[in-house]
Amino acid sequence: MHLRTRLCTHLVSAASLVALALPGVAPAQEKAPAPQAEKAAEAPAPTTVVARVNGVDITRADLERAKKVLLSQNRMAMQPMNAEMTKRVEEAALQQLIAKELLYQAGRKLEIKDLDKQVQERVAQSKARFPSPAEYEKTLKEMDMTDKDVETFSREDLVIGNLVEKEIASKVTVSEADAKKFYDENIDRFKQPETVRASHILVGVDAKATPEEKNKAREKAEAILKKLKEGADFAETAKKESSCPSSAQGGDLGVFGKGQMVPPFEKAAFALKPGEMSGVVETQFGYHIIKLTEKHDPQTTKFEEVKDRIMQYLKGQQVQKGIGEYVENLKKKGKIEIVAK
Incomplete structure (x- = not known):
């Protein structure tokens, strides 16, 4: 059984963008075919504002980049896209961008020690994951990104991660009893043939x-x-x-x-x-x-052997739920404008 804790994976992040060139993930150059009805001449300009979050613009370029990430994360990059699928992907990507911007704005109100230093370290880590500087530059070009973009996304990741940890994750508790209940109710997951x-x-x-x-x-x-x-x-x-x-x-x-x-x-x-x-x-x-x-x-893995992983998994589930609720509260308090489709 593979249990994974996923914190904030529904957000478009720098980590998501650079991961496209790593083994096991769809290459960045695999772009989803555009619907036949679309024509290049009719495509809106990259600087076109598609939404505004508390006065901060989200552009068409931001949205197109988020769509590429979303498609790659879901292994859909090479699948034919009809009009309905394209619409759904675009709506999902836009909601991710809105959620990310809301969390980033809230996160900026919290202090982070040595943020600039952490940003530079994160950027260096991103570059180090590529086999060569040339591969890194190639991926940036394919994603329509610059070094400045990577720095910006790294800063957003750190700010949002700090917010999630302090305001959501730190308040989540999972007991051994919770883990045992999950184990008993999902015993088939722990059976080995x-x-x-x-x-x-x-x-x-x-x-x-x-x-x-x-x-x-x-x-x-x-x-x-x-x-x-x-x-x-x-x-x-x-x-x-x-x-x-x-x-x-x-x-x-x-x-x-x-x-x-x-x-x-x-x-x-x-x-x-x-x-x-x-x-x-x-x-x-x-x-x-x-x-x-x-x-x-055939055997069943004992509870003690998987207890820690189950607790980690359950905490991750609660954090995900907490992030969703937190974003909804921010939406109620903020001003979200969908400017252009």
């Missing part, structure tokens, strides 16, 4: 192999099996004879559960006891000899 650890030797066969070539491969696998039964070391034999990349580890495939291997292989592996070796098992990849090294019965 049966798993095994196995090694194998593969005599690979090409998908287009002739019957004669397949017979030759099977005969080779049978000969290897005979040597193993006579006492040959499995790991050393795998290193010499296996055509699988796992040969470098003596054929070790690590721990896996049901559904992770092709059916014939899985059936043979789970039928073995630790220390036992299979016969020759045929799959679409060729002929395998499997040796089971470990077997783990």
Whole structure:
């Protein structure tokens, strides 16, 4: 189970922008196709004001940048966008920008020690996450950003983070009883299925192999099996004879559960006891000899092992809720103008 505490992740931040170029996140250059009905000539100017928050302008450029971030965060950057989807994304991005501006304005009223120094450190950290200065500059260009923008967003992140910690997170409490209640009500999340650890030797066969070539491969696998039964070391034999990349580890495939291997292989592996070796098992990849090294019965992770993570997760949920309520209160007290669509 993966429980994550997410503080303020619905806000458009500098961290969100620079993360676009990091592994596992959609690249910044993957832009959502614009609806066919739109034409470049009809696009509003970047400086066009789309909303105003207590007198502070949010421009079309701000909104377009926020849309890119939102699309990338939700892995939607390369999906076709119809008019309705485009409208929904734009509305969501605008609401994020309004929430961010409200929190930033409120956060500026709180003192932060050495803010300028922290901003510079944050900017340096952002740059350090890129493999080279050239990659950093490339991403800035693709996001229509400048170094000054990164500095501005870093300052906003710090100010908002300080506000969230002092006004919301510090007031949230989660007890062990709360965590135990969550654990009991969501026990299936903590159940671990049966798993095994196995090694194998593969005599690979090409998908287009002739019957004669397949017979030759099977005969080779049978000969290897005979040597193993006579006492040959499995790991050393795998290193010499296996055509699988796992040969470098003596054929070790690590721990896996049901559904992770092709059916014939899985059936043979789970039928073995630790220390036992299979016969020759045929799959679409060729002929395998499997040796089971470990077997783990289904189990449920104990509460004590996950208690801290559950408490962290529950606190994160409460903080998220608190941020939403805080923003709604700021909206009631402030003046929000939607200037242009």
